[in-house]
Amino acid sequence: MASTSSASTAPVARPVAPMVRRLAPLVIFTLLALLPLASALGLPGHWLTLVTRAMIVAIAALSLDLVLGIGGLISFGHAAYIGIGAYGTGILITEGRTELLVALPVVLLACAVFATITGYVSLRTRGVAFIMITLAFGQMAFYFAQALSAYGGDDGLTLYEKSTLLGREIFGNRTGFYYIALGTLAVCYWLVRRLVASRFGRVLRAARENAVRVTVTGYDVNHVRLGAYVISGMMAGLSGLLLANQTDFVSPAYMSWPRSGELIFMVVLGGVGSLYGSILGALAFLVTEDVLSSLTQNWKVIFGPLIVLFVLFTHGGIAGLVTKLRGRRDG
Amino acid sequence: MTLSLLIVQLLNGLQFGVLLFLVAAGLTLVFGVMDFINLAHGVQYMLGAYLAVTFVSLTGSFLLGLALALAAALLLGLALEFLVFRHLYERDHLDQVLATFGLILLLNQAVKMIWGAAPLSVPVPEFLSGNVRLMDGILYPVYRFALIAAGLSVGALLWFVVEKTRTGMLLRAGASNAPMVSALGVDIRKLFMIVFAFGTMLAGFAGAMAAPILSVEPGMGDTVLILAFVVIVVGGIGSIRGAFVGALIVGLVDTLGRSSMNDLLRLFMAPASARATGAALSSMLIYLVMAAVLFVKPEGLLPAKGRS
Numbered sequence: 001m002a003s004t005s006s007a008s009t010a011p012v013a014r015p016v017a018p019m020v021r022r023l024a025p026l027v028i029f030t031l032l033a034l035l036p037l038a039s040a041l042g043l044p045g046h047w048l049t050l051v052t053r054a055m056i057v058a059i060a061a062l063s064l065d066l067v068l069g070i071g072g073l074i075s076f077g078h079a080a081y082i083g084i085g086a087y088g089t090g091i092l093i094t095e096g097r098t099e100l101l102v103a104l105p106v107v108l109l110a111c112a113v114f115a116t117i118t119g120y121v122s123l124r125t126r127g128v129a130f131i132m133i134t135l136a137f138g139q140m141a142f143y144f145a146q147a148l149s150a151y152g153g154d155d156g157l158t159l160y161e162k163s164t165l166l167g168r169e170i171f172g173n174r175t176g177f178y179y180i181a182l183g184t185l186a187v188c189y190w191l192v193r194r195l196v197a198s199r200f201g202r203v204l205r206a207a208r209e210n211a212v213r214v215t216v217t218g219y220d221v222n223h224v225r226l227g228a229y230v231i232s233g234m235m236a237g238l239s240g241l242l243l244a245n246q247t248d249f250v251s252p253a254y255m256s257w258p259r260s261g262e263l264i265f266m267v268v269l270g271g272v273g274s275l276y277g278s279i280l281g282a283l284a285f286l287v288t289e290d291v292l293s294s295l296t297q298n299w300k301v302i303f304g305p306l307i308v309l310f311v312l313f314t315h316g317g318i319a320g321l322v323t324k325l326r327g328r329r330d331g
Numbered sequence: 332m333t334l335s336l337l338i339v340q341l342l343n344g345l346q347f348g349v350l351l352f353l354v355a356a357g358l359t360l361v362f363g364v365m366d367f368i369n370l371a372h373g374v375q376y377m378l379g380a381y382l383a384v385t386f387v388s389l390t391g392s393f394l395l396g397l398a399l400a401l402a403a404a405l406l407l408g409l410a411l412e413f414l415v416f417r418h419l420y421e422r423d424h425l426d427q428v429l430a431t432f433g434l435i436l437l438l439n440q441a442v443k444m445i446w447g448a449a450p451l452s453v454p455v456p457e458f459l460s461g462n463v464r465l466m467d468g469i470l471y472p473v474y475r476f477a478l479i480a481a482g483l484s485v486g487a488l489l490w491f492v493v494e495k496t497r498t499g500m501l502l503r504a505g506a507s508n509a510p511m512v513s514a515l516g517v518d519i520r521k522l523f524m525i526v527f528a529f530g531t532m533l534a535g536f537a538g539a540m541a542a543p544i545l546s547v548e549p550g551m552g553d554t555v556l557i558l559a560f561v562v563i564v565v566g567g568i569g570s571i572r573g574a575f576v577g578a579l580i581v582g583l584v585d586t587l588g589r590s591s592m593n594d595l596l597r598l599f600m601a602p603a604s605a606r607a608t609g610a611a612l613s614s615m616l617i618y619l620v621m622a623a624v625l626f627v628k629p630e631g632l633l634p635a636k637g638r639s
Contacts, residue, residue: 068425074424074428118622121622121625124629125564125625128568129568129631131428133564133621136560136561136564140614144614147611147614149610257557264425265429298440298444301437301441301444304435306433308415311430311433312430
């Protein structure tokens with residue numbers, strides 16, 4: 001497994017990909033920005049809420065794509081960071097501190113600390129062990145939240161207020177919330193894009209293809225990977241902060257392990273490593289889930305096989321072009 | 332904590348560890364030989380339990396029901412192998428994780444539809460009911476002893492098959508270098524089938540044996556799956572001996588932690604906060620143990636030989 005080839009990785013060769021890569025995000029964000037107009041013209045308000053939620057989840061999926069797609073590390077515990085972000089926000093609100101300027105640094109710091117510690121331990125392993133360990137740490141956070149009886153325990157925590165910015169209610173209005181989520185998503189996307197294009201991102205990508213070679217070049221691969229893991233965890237925490245404010249509710253279920261699996265599916269659905277694909281993946285996932293669950297209570301019986309069929313018969317996802325360029329890699 | 336309680340908790344931990352071993356052994360075997368990460372392994376444990384519920388109540392006999400449940404679990408496992416898993420052996424781990432994740436969603440929900448969401452149970456069989464008197468005032472259920480014995484004998488059988496038989500030799504060779512085994516003229520597909528059938532049987536057996544003492548409910552396999560992951564990571568991926576040692580460690584640490592953490596914290600905390608902290612801490616304990624093991628030995632305690 002050490003000799004993952006360099007033969008299968010020639011990302012620049014395709015003429016279509018760069019243009020798609022440049023245009024697709026533009027189209028996605030423009031369409032998303034225009035959606036409230038359609039809502040003003042009579043699209044049911046339910047859709048605005050759904051897409052807001054999808055964009056919030058997309059932030060987490062995007063952050064996962066940084067680790068999974070660019071770094072080649074399959075983290076199966078990413079929902080934990082959504083949970084930490086949501087619980088951080090929820091606990092602060094319950095304690096009467098609704099100010100975002102307090103909640104934001106607290107949430108980011110909490111996620112950074114958890115990601116640094118668990119990431120340091122997890123990155124000592126590779127491949128399948130990394131999948132299992134991130135999953136186990138995610139479960140650890142889940143059980144911890146379940147045991148937090150002071151803050152709802154198993155039943156979760158209902159929030160009677162939303163976060164405020166300098167004392168002002170900024171999350172009260174549905175369209176306003178929509179644009180806050182869109183703005184946050186856009187900023188995160190821009191950040192990740194910049195990160196991937198930087199020297200840091202190049203080392204991260206190179207380590208995915210051949211860690212030994214990168215080490216020989218003089219980089220500490222684990223340092224770079226840990227950096228990406230921590231940044232990714234903080235970004236997912238941000239998504240949790242928004243999610244808590246949208247649903248006015250925080251529960252251990254936010255970080256149960258199927259949530260982490262769903263995040264992976266969104267990334268793969270959109271196309272691993274394409275970044276904008278994870279936004280499409282999150283949108284497609286949540287809309288499909290919404291439609292199926294309105295049809296039948298047992299929607300998972302349909303959704304599960306869809307995932308299986310998707311994996312068996314497609315190679316790539318929505319942004320499949322980009323995916324084909326990635327080599328088979330270690331874990 | 333008194334001595335008698337400690338003994339009971341040790342036995343409980345041992346019994347839990349044995350159960351985990353049965354699940355983890357199949358998982359680690361399948362991964363070791365086929366390089367295939369099967370998240371649906373926990374679901375196969377759950378199916379074993381549900382099939383035991385059905386067949387025991389149908390036949391009225393525990394042993395007959397157990398045998399039928401095992402056979403049915405094996406058939407289901409082989410059907411899954413034929414329909415899905417077989418096409419995933421050559422894929423990367425991400426595809427394997429996703430496809431088996433999809434299967435979990437399907438099967439958990441399907442179980443809920445067929446058997447209902449309410450927890451079910453299997454009566455403890457007549458000939459294994461009652462208690463054993465260990466010493467003054469300590470009674471321990473016979474069935475739990477039977478479970479420990481059954482688990483240990485399956486473990487011994489597994490050791491014998493893997494270490495002393497020709498099939499076992501091929502397994503070990505396959506775990507070290509599957510392409511080479513294939514090149515030497517061994518039908519690797521058949522070997523994979525055998526390994527997979529074996530793993531399924533073990534998980535189904537664990538589920539069926541656990542049915543009389545645990546509540547049988549949808550999603551019961553997920554908890555066990557994740558614990559089995561911890562076991563495998565602690566013990567060393569692909570190693571049966573590692574799975575055994577890891578399972579006992581996880582089983583004992585979890586059980587003893589849950590029962591003693593509260594008392595331990597009460598020494599220097601108020602009872603109410605000791606209970607809250609104790610609950611949170613003891614549920615995290617095995618993950619802390621895992622982290623500690625990885626910190627010292629990233630490849631696990633007893634890594635399989637010959638794996639790079």
